[in-house]
Amino acid sequence: MSDVVEGIVQAIQLIVSLDQEVLEITARSLMISLSATLVGSLIAIPLGGFIHFKEFGGKRGLITIIQTLYALPTVLAGLLVFLLLSRSGPFGFLGLMFTPTGMIIGQTVLIIPLMLGMTLIALSGVSRTKQDTVISLGATSLQTVITIVKEARFAILGGVILGFGRAISEVGAAMIIGGNIRGYTRVLTTAIALETSMGNLSLSIALGIILLAIAMVVTGFLFLVQER
């Protein structure tokens, strides 16, 4: 127990003294996960709009697959991207293995189903009458999609933030694709895993507190936006 207390005290010291390594790992985590969230949103929201508004065969099945992939294990997403990016894989020539860009790709793959699913739920939350109202007011198909997405924006934003939460908290893909290279691909979660296994509890706890703080800021932001 005293280990834990000592760890917390040291953690606070590390945070207050703005320890270089802690700052650097935090910044990298944010950069990678925010990038993955941005890229994921740019793919998932328009794609969600397309799936919602377009009638096609197998739509129901596709939605079921998307929902199943909410629970895509992070290591599996990591493995998938690993197979694609490794030297012998189809995109091996890009040299993205063990790079932050590779990690962004991994996290993007991981969170797209979740953000896509949340976009679909958000859009189906907009009433049919509202959609008909927009069409009856003379909107083109594109204007209809844009207007309805705007109507659902807070719910869609919820999905985006959920995606970010999953990205920043995952360890499997980051470890497999990034390799936890100090000063290059080490992020909060991989650092916690490593430091804990090395018995370096104070650093682990410090990083854990930061991770939780980020989660708190993000949910707080979501709460504020939805309150508006």
Next chain:
Amino acid sequence: MIEFDHVVMNFGEKEVLKELSFSIQDGEIFTFIGPSGSGKTTILRLIDILERPTAGKILIDGTDVTTLRDREKIQVRRKMGMVFQKPSPLRGSVYSNVAIGLHFRKIGHQEIDDRVHEALDLVGLKGYEERKATTLSGGEMQRVAIARAVATKPDVLLLDEPTANLDPLSTEKIESLIGALKERFGITVVLSTHDMVQGQRLADRIAVVIDGRIGQIGTSKEIFYHPMNRAVAHMVGVENIFEGIVAANEAGLADIDVNGTRIVAASHSSPGTPVTIYMRPEDITFYAKDSIRSSARNMFSGRITKVVPIGPMVRMKVDAGVKLTAVITQRSFEELGLELGKETELTFKASAIYVVERTE
């Protein structure tokens, strides 16, 4: 002009509209009245090209809109405005709600500004521009929805049960607004309602929709006093419907035998003709036994078998050989000392009865 030519609409197995044909002239207020689920909303959605009919043609100004491509549909739709039963305000201010149809049409900012203010002024919501649309009352939201449609300067305004969820005051405001729209802009207004009195107040012509078919089209007077069949009569509140046979006819006054009771009606049907007769419950008057009423042809005594107060009026069932339904004011009811089970004198004019010859 809007024309339906043998339009059929099925939703899955359910046949919602059955071979509908009618036409709506430019500049008239045309009302569909009918019970919930009779297909009124579907008719309006078909006019606005929000649905495609299973069969038949829909012509708008001579163009069959059922075969148009998406882009062409939008062009036709942009000449119409539709207000739904549920107002559906979009997020944002009242101003942005009213402006949205104009943004879709890529109209310049100055003109949008002018038209939004003009439309809000028209619906009596001047000064509401910055209010959040979702925080308004039901009546205000519905007026915003009307302003939103009117701002686009449509040739045709489609209103689906626009006052179904509103209080009487809001209803009155919206009804006078509909009248004003026709007066000021000469817009064709197509309205659906289950409120037959509203239909009567507003419409130039009424179509009674029953179970996916049009029972009758005509002016409110034709529909309310000369219903074409039993279903229409029921719908428009003609509660006294009897079948009988003309026993005699003298100078346009038919003596009709209804199960042994003789009723005199203005009709040229010749003796022996089977007929159905219709009479509105408001056309029956009651009087005290000793007072003399000579002008009315039909005078009966009957026993009151049911009394139901409806606001300032009282609906009664009276057994006078035939079972009559009558509506009188609460005041008259009290002054005449009427009550359940009591014998009463009643009368109705021969001209209050509409006689239709039965062909079957």
